[in-house]
Amino acid sequence: MFEIQEELSLDKKLEILSDAAKYDVACTSSGVDRRGQKGMLGNSCAAGVCHTFAADGRCVSLLKILMTNHCIYDCKYCKNRISNDVPRATFSPEEICNLTIEFYKRNYIEGLFLSSGIIQNPNYTMEKMCEALRMLRMEYHFNGYIHVKAIPGASEELLYSAGLLADRISINMELPTQASLEKLAPNKTMTNIIRPMNQISQTIASHRLAIGKSAKMERAGINQKLTHSIFGNTVDKIEGGSSLFLPAERKDRDLRRPFAAAGQSTQMIIGATDETDLELIRTTQSLYQSFDLKRVFYSGYIPINEDDSLPEIGTPVPLLREHRLYQADWLMRYYGFFAEELLSEKNPFFDQKLDPKCNWAIHHLENFPVEINKAPEEVLLRVPGIGPTSVKKIVSARRYGNVNFEMLKKMHVMLKRAQYFITCNGKMLYRTPIEENFIRNQLTDTEKVSVMKIEGQTVQYKQMSLFSDFGLKAGG
């Protein structure tokens, strides 16, 4: 393999290094609200801004690039592993800064997402990444959003600097168990991932306390009011402060920036190993509880490397499974559900035909129907078809009078799902038997079209035939 780095133009480098970065899922620019400042470029909006949507339907919010795709590791699932013969390139810090600034001024992006393959060793790589970020913040006066990937195994000083320079810092967990890591990523260990994750979460907490905020990250909207949720009882673990970043040399402490103001996140690959959905959402839940993560991302495994221990090339990406896991993740983060409520040891995989909330509801019909005009917020949140925004609208409307189905429709409540579980002023929308089978069939039909869309099938309708569909035989 030859490498003639000097001859690569900037657009060629961008092509190679964005192509190498595209398998990282996180592209969110949310989590921190920061006003612009004269003399600087950029601000940050807590809700995040998607600037465009790529051909795969994923939003593009950040300039997602690797600093380099050279790598000394040989993780079996990765495109950039050392044993793959792919074009390699490296950005200089100036190139990263120029691209970010010029794209930002043209409103193409909301900020930078910087990850990297490992060159020489984790410390050298992290040092180079920090150098680029420092230049972007100090010399180019960039005040927009930065998401940086922490390199497992890098020193405390460097991770501390990265946290101060960026808004969000993340360490990819990739696989949820030590056994899977040993199998597919022999150079990584669970300790090398969990230890910095813990240190980052503790350091975020202590920085938050120092500026008069609560130790735990703020959760959005209705979640702040939920008393029974996965974020309920973890304060002690975070305030313990036993493993902060307290490096002897603190290079960027004069920056006067909060440490990772938008929190930390991680991502897990699904479909490459044989974990169950239950194991995945349990791990997710404990990550939220122990490390106060902002997000856990799932990445449906795309077979790009040939290897005996991996699915064959051409195996379909588990998009529907990924979709169901994200739905479950949302239920845990915004709806007050726990992993154990959604799946059990007996039933460790999600029903592919039905979303997890509907599935939970039809197994708990004793709680339904609920009266829209009287039910408390946490009960309304558990009704399929009603989300946090609808709950807010319903509760606000109830202060001034009764709410009826017509109003629910205008509030964009999904009545096609909610109608089986609610009453307005004591009446259901239609005559509906509260029977598991009946409701399951109705909901499965409602969900069918979206399931087919995710699986990439086209939805076709046809005129039913008495003979082929109903088995009638022509009389002779």
Added chain:
Amino acid sequence: MYIYTCEPNLEAMLSCIYDAWTSKRGHKNIKLMLEPVEQLTLFDEYIHVDADSEKVEKVMDAVNMKISPWFYRQLAYSSMAYEEDVLDNMYHCMILGFHHGPDALGMVQYADIMRHNEIRKRLGNEVNRFQEVLRFHQVGEVYIAHFEPKSRIAIALGPIFEDRMPSENFVIVDDIHKEAVVHHKDAHFYMYKLSDEELARLLQTEEENDSYTDMWKVFFDTIAIKERTNKKCQDNLFPMWARKHAVEMN
């Protein structure tokens, strides 16, 4: 029925509301519409109202003092919308506001309030959409963006981009309503009405693409994962009407 009409800008709309209100013809006998009125009805009387700063001030004071400044801001925001019935809706919301106070906007049991919320939501989505898809072109020291909104939202984009790029010179041109947000480095933005000639000249700036535009296209193409291609999802999230000035789509 008496139908009061005015030009689609906040000053004219508030003057129109003032005239309709003080005419004492009874709220039920009055309708307010924005010009141009496409289909005139046979048995209604149309009364055109011009903007008048004195009337505007009176309406502003009344709403700010007797209801609340927040209520006024909500109505002023919705006045940007392109919906035909937006002026009539503002008038009826104001009636409810004077009756119930600022909480009136939460009383969705009134059809007018529900309609106001719908307009408000759609308008908010439109502003967010253009916050995302506005694309600037560098012309010397100035960054210029063109867009074609349904509503007159340029004024809402001004503060958003002023906060984003406080120390840059930029112009955001609304090609449909012929108005522009002009921002000078380290100063506050202002609105500017464009003549046809100025607009035609400004339109040429869209052809000013540089190497960064080309690199953005390269990035946009390579960042998509081939195995996950999902055109329908892309179309849902990024509708065709919003793509016209998005350089990566053309």
